[in-house]
Amino acid sequence: AQSVTQPDIHITVSEGASLELRCNYSYGATPYLFWYVQSPGQGLQLLLKYFSGDTLVQGIKGFEAEFKRSQSSFNLRKPSVHWSDAAEYFCAVAPDSNYQLIWGAGTKLIIKP
Amino acid sequence: DVKVTQSSRYLVKRTGEKVFLECVQDMDHENMFWYRQDPGLGLRLIYFSYDVKMKEKGDIPEGYSVSREKKERFSLILESASTNQTSMYLCASSFTGRNYGYTFGSGTRLTVV
Numbered sequence: 001a002q003s004v005t006q007p008d009i010h011i012t013v014s015e016g017a018s019l020e021l022r023c024n025y026s027y028g029a030t031p032y033l034f035w036y037v038q039s040p041g042q043g044l045q046l047l048l049k050y051f052s053g054d055t056l057v058q059g060i061k062g063f064e065a066e067f068k069r070s071q072s073s074f075n076l077r078k079p080s081v082h083w084s085d086a087a088e089y090f091c092a093v094a095p096d097s098n099y100q101l102i103w104g105a106g107t108k109l110i111i112k113p
Numbered sequence: 114d115v116k117v118t119q120s121s122r123y124l125v126k127r128t129g130e131k132v133f134l135e136c137v138q139d140m141d142h143e144n145m146f147w148y149r150q151d152p153g154l155g156l157r158l159i160y161f162s163y164d165v166k167m168k169e170k171g172d173i174p175e176g177y178s179v180s181r182e183k184k185e186r187f188s189l190i191l192e193s194a195s196t197n198q199t200s201m202y203l204c205a206s207s208f209t210g211r212n213y214g215y216t217f218g219s220g221t222r223l224t225v226v
Contacts, residue, residue, distance in 0.1 A: 034214050043117075044203070
């Protein structure tokens with residue numbers, strides 16, 4: 001069965017430091033992968049998505065993610081975090097069915113001043 | 114700006130009341146979804162709809178029903194609200210196809226007392 005694993009429930013990073021949030025998926029074919037961000041008390045916003053082609057994808061707010069098929073991973077990165085990046089981040093995969101996403105459990109990002 | 118609108122940001126209801134949560138999208142999306150989000154449990158799918166008057170149960174449909182009489186509107190109904198239905202409710206919509214991802218509303222924080 002398809003699944004998405006975000007191994008870190010919480011991550012704490014100092015403001016200005018680099019960030020990497022991990023996402024591993026279990027899926028047999030070419031995955032369609034997404035990262036979403038949820039600010040406190042808000043809905044989810046799409047950061048970026050990967051379907052094919054260049055394995056390094058750029059998103060909004062200065063985020064990028066790299067697809068690594070050999071590791072079944074789609075990790076989210078940012079070179080320098082800002083206090084406004086404090087939020088919960090969700091990884092998702094679109095399997096064979098054409099409209100349902102499978103979600104990771106989320107990683108809460110805490111920014112230290 | 115395209116969007117998904119949830120009728121209430123905060124709602125307080127009494128145990129046993131019938132509760133309606135409304136969601137409207139202006140993107141002509143075929144698919145609409147209702148999730149609930151609780152700390153530590155991530156996003157859990159309650160119901161979804163892939164067409165007008167069509168509905169499918171998600172992972173946790175018990176105690177809920179839905180209605181989709183028009184393409185743009187998807188209502189979640191709590192037939193008899195209970196305290197364990199206190200949660201954040203998120204509505205989302207999408208086109209059919211693996212590459213589209215979802216657009217989310219801002220959420221409704223429901224408290225049942």
